[in-house]
Amino acid sequence: AQSVTQPDIHITVSEGASLELRCNYSYGATPYLFWYVQSPGQGLQLLLKYFSGDTLVQGIKGFEAEFKRSQSSFNLRKPSVHWSDAAEYFCAVGPTGGFKTIFGAGTRLFVKA
Amino acid sequence: DAGVIQSPRHEVTEMGQEVTLRCKPISGHDYLFWYRQTMMRGLELLIYFNNNVPIDDSGMPEDRFSAKMPNASFSTLKIQPSEPRDSAVYFCASSASGMSGNTIYFGEGSWLTVV
Numbered sequence: 001a002q003s004v005t006q007p008d009i010h011i012t013v014s015e016g017a018s019l020e021l022r023c024n025y026s027y028g029a030t031p032y033l034f035w036y037v038q039s040p041g042q043g044l045q046l047l048l049k050y051f052s053g054d055t056l057v058q059g060i061k062g063f064e065a066e067f068k069r070s071q072s073s074f075n076l077r078k079p080s081v082h083w084s085d086a087a088e089y090f091c092a093v094g095p096t097g098g099f100k101t102i103f104g105a106g107t108r109l110f111v112k113a
Numbered sequence: 114d115a116g117v118i119q120s121p122r123h124e125v126t127e128m129g130q131e132v133t134l135r136c137k138p139i140s141g142h143d144y145l146f147w148y149r150q151t152m153m154r155g156l157e158l159l160i161y162f163n164n165n166v167p168i169d170d171s172g173m174p175e176d177r178f179s180a181k182m183p184n185a186s187f188s189t190l191k192i193q194p195s196e197p198r199d200s201a202v203y204f205c206a207s208s209a210s211g212m213s214g215n216t217i218y219f220g221e222g223s224w225l226t227v228v
Contacts, residue, residue: 032215043117043204043219044156090156094215100169101217103156 002027004093006104013081014112021076021107023091032094033074034101035065039087047089050074061085086111115139117220119205125226131193134223136205137186144208146217147180147190151201162188163210195227 003026013019025031032051036044048059055067065076074091088108094101118137126132138145146161160170165182173180177196182188192199206219 034216036219043221044206046216046218049216092217094217100158100161101215105155 002093002102004091004102004104006089006091006107008107009105010108010110012110012112015083016080019076019078019081019085019109021089021091021109023074023076023104024072025074025091025093026072027093030069032101033065033067034092034094035059035063035074035076036090036092036103037061037087038090038106044090047076081109081111083111083113085109117205117207117218119203119220119223121223122221123224123226125228126195128196128227129194130227131191132195132199132225132227134190134203134205134225136188136190136220138188138205138207139209139218140186142207142209142218143185144210145182145188146204146206146208147188148204148206148219149201150204150222156204159190192225195225197227200226 005024007022034049035047037047038044047063048057048065050057050067058064063078065074067074088106090106091104092101120135143164147159148156149159150156159172160180161168162182180190202222202224204219204222206217208217
């Protein structure tokens with residue numbers, strides 16, 4: 001069955017520190033992979049996506065993610081976190097040729113001064 | 114370009130009342146989705162449409178919920194009668210086949226409170 005797992009319900013990092021949010025997926029073929037961010041009281045905004053090609057993808061707001069097929073992972077990273085990055089982050093997988101995108105449970109990021 | 118537009122942004126209603134949430138997808142998008150987000154269940158797909166036709170409504174919780182898409186630029190999600198457990202954020206989202214590979218664009222959400 002297709003699924004997305006975000007192992008960390010919440011993470012706290014200090015401002016200026018690096019960040020890595022984990023995402024593992026289960027899917028039978030090459031998936032489309034996404035990271036979305038949701039700020040309090042807002043909708044979900046696309047950070048970045050992977051379809052094919054270079055396994056390291058760059059997104060908005062200084063985020064990047066790396067697709068590792070052997071580990072079925074698509075972890076999100078940022079070298080230096082800003083207080084404004086505090087939000088909830090969702091990993092998602094979309095089947096090729098279909099439109100039932102599956103979202104993970106989300107990881108809430110707290111940033112401390 | 115205008116994004117997905119939802120109304121109302123906030124609604125407080127009494128149990129038993131009918132609630133209608135509205136959505137205007139991004140122009141040119143042929144897929145429309147309704148999601149519900151709660152603390153307990155996270156983000157759930159309720160139903161999605163392709164070219165105004167409902168494709169999968171397996172996520173609709175019960176018969177009190179219904180969704181329609183009378184044309185390419187408008188959709189409604191109706192709850193009748195509403196119950197306190199329906200309190201949640203309801204997101205409408207749209208996507209375009211053949212472009213950006215399944216990228217879904219979300220509206221700002223409709224925050225529903227049923228008292």
